[in-house]
Amino acid sequence: MLAPEPRLDPLRIGRTLDDLAEIGNRYAGSEGEARARDFLRERLAGLGLEDVRLEAFQYLSASGAHATCTVDGAELECNALQYTASAEVSGEAVYLGEATASDWARLDARGVDVRGKVVVAHSMFPFDLCGLLIERGIAGFVHVCETPDGIVGNFAGALYPPPLEPPWEGRPLPYTGVTIGHGAGRALISTLTAGGPVEVRLGHDARYAEATAHNVVAELPGDGDGHVVVCAHYDSQAEGPCVYDNGTGVASLLECARTFSERSAPRRIVFIASAAEEIGCWGATAYVHAHRAQLRDAVAMINLDGVASAYPAQREIWSADAALAGLADRTARAMGWVPNRVMSVRSTFGDHAPFGDAGVPSCLIWRPDYPYYHSRGDVRELVDENAVAQTASVSAALIDRLARDGRVRANPLATGR
Numbered sequence: 165m166l167a168p169e170p171r172l173d174p175l176r177i178g179r180t181l182d183d184l185a186e187i188g189n190r191y192a193g194s195e196g197e198a199r200a201r202d203f204l205r206e207r208l209a210g211l212g213l214e215d216v217r218l219e220a221f222q223y224l225s226a227s228g229a230h231a232t233c234t235v236d237g238a239e240l241e242c243n244a245l246q247y248t249a250s251a252e253v254s255g256e257a258v259y260l261g262e263a264t265a266s267d268w269a270r271l272d273a274r275g276v277d278v279r280g281k282v283v284v285a286h287s288m289f290p291f292d293l294c295g296l297l298i299e300r301g302i303a304g305f306v307h308v309c310e311t312p313d314g315i316v317g318n319f320a321g322a323l324y325p326p327p328l329e330p331p332w333e334g335r336p337l338p339y340t341g342v343t344i345g346h347g348a349g350r351a352l353i354s355t356l357t358a359g360g361p362v363e364v365r366l367g368h369d370a371r372y373a374e375a376t377a378h379n380v381v382a383e384l385p386g387d388g389d390g391h392v393v394v395c396a397h398y399d400s401q402a403e404g405p406c407v408y409d410n411g412t413g414v415a416s417l418l419e420c421a422r423t424f425s426e427r428s429a430p431r432r433i434v435f436i437a438s439a440a441e442e443i444g445c446w447g448a449t450a451y452v453h454a455h456r457a458q459l460r461d462a463v464a465m466i467n468l469d470g471v472a473s474a475y476p477a478q479r480e481i482w483s484a485d486a487a488l489a490g491l492a493d494r495t496a497r498a499m500g501w502v503p504n505r506v507m508s509v510r511s512t513f514g515d516h517a518p519f520g521d522a523g524v525p526s527c528l529i530w531r532p533d534y535p536y537y538h539s540r541g542d543v544r545e546l547v548d549e550n551a552v553a554q555t556a557s558v559s560a561a562l563i564d565r566l567a568r569d570g571r572v573r574a575n576p577l578a579t580g581r
């Protein structure tokens with residue numbers, strides 16, 4: 165008979181969220197990142213996990229940017245769009261909506277050439293746009309973020325896949341970019357529609373340098389065939405305590421490690437607290453590269469990222485692997501966590517991407533739509549540990565099935581249900 169489904173403890177998750185909020189910002193290369201790494205190593209060792217270790221990798225760090233954006237002589241508050249070129253550029257501004265295929269088609273139908281110009285566009289995931297922006301030969305990119313309260317968020321202009329070694333091909337991007345706030349974005353669009361070309365000047369002085377970061381890895385042994393990978397990134401974007409993204413994933417990872425250390429499963433479970441995710445999924449990609457041979461017997465990878473907040477949000481399951489998406493969906497429904505969407509598509513916005521691309525079925529179960537995403541407004545008060553525990557318990561139940569059920573086989577995932 166199967167043991168009852170694991171339920172993660174909201175109180176313990178809440179206390180870890182407090183600890184992480186106290187550590188504060190954990191941007192790659194910062195002191196907070198180092199403190200979070202030490203915190204995780206101690207907590208995982210304290211839970212009695214085996215082979216708790218740091219795995220170092222090289223990446224191209226982005227730091228120290230002062231950014232400017234000027235329209236009609238007026239300065240707009242802005243942040244550098246990470247991994248865009250450090251330079252000052254100016255050009256005629258072209259508004260591109262959300263830079264979707266239909267936005268590009270509309271521009272093309274009007275014969276607008278954006279080469280050498282400054283594109284203005286809204287996006288949750290500005291890194292998704294870099295391929296087309298490079299192809300179109302733009303000079304600059306003004307990314308309008310949707311963060312409320314006039315807050316300007318922090319975003320990467322390029323994410324996945326990151327280059328693995330020098331010369332860091334593709335980083336930085338050939339164009340310069342900044343992020344501006346929602347209010348400034350509206351004012352800029354208003355200026356653009358008032359008639360006549362509008363010149364925008366933008367720039368930043370971001371420094372890009374080779375650096376070392378560390379994934380924290382620990383294991384729970386099992387003598388069954390295959391293993392399950394559980395991953396949460398412990399770095400954050402550049403400002404604020406970033407409690408939702410990804411304090412929630414880290415707290416859930418630790419609570420999963422504690423829960424599974426107290427109930428044996430036939431399969432080995434590997435826990436990874438990954439580094440430098442926000443600026444390129446560098447840590448998870450490095451892990452996949454270093455462990456490619458071992459990953460051939462990985463049954464699945466479960467990504468814990470942006471688990472839940474205090475805001476009402478959609479319940480979503482993302483997995484490029486249809487069988488794993490189906491198993492996650494059935495597991496979630498059986499627990500009363502009914503997903504609003506099950507996205508069985510390849511996605512590149514998080515640490516599941518490199519695992520999926522390496523043939524390991526990968527899954528993210530989360531509640532997105534967090535208004536303070538990637539901003540200094542992502543604070544402890546806006547994260548509800550009960551919502552986190554509820555959503556992460558679905559991941560835990562899925563991990564339990566994957567670690568226990570002999571009918572679930574590695575690569576490609578095949579299940580008897």
Ligand SMILES: [Zn+2]
Binds near residue numbers: 397
């Ligand atoms: Zn994240």
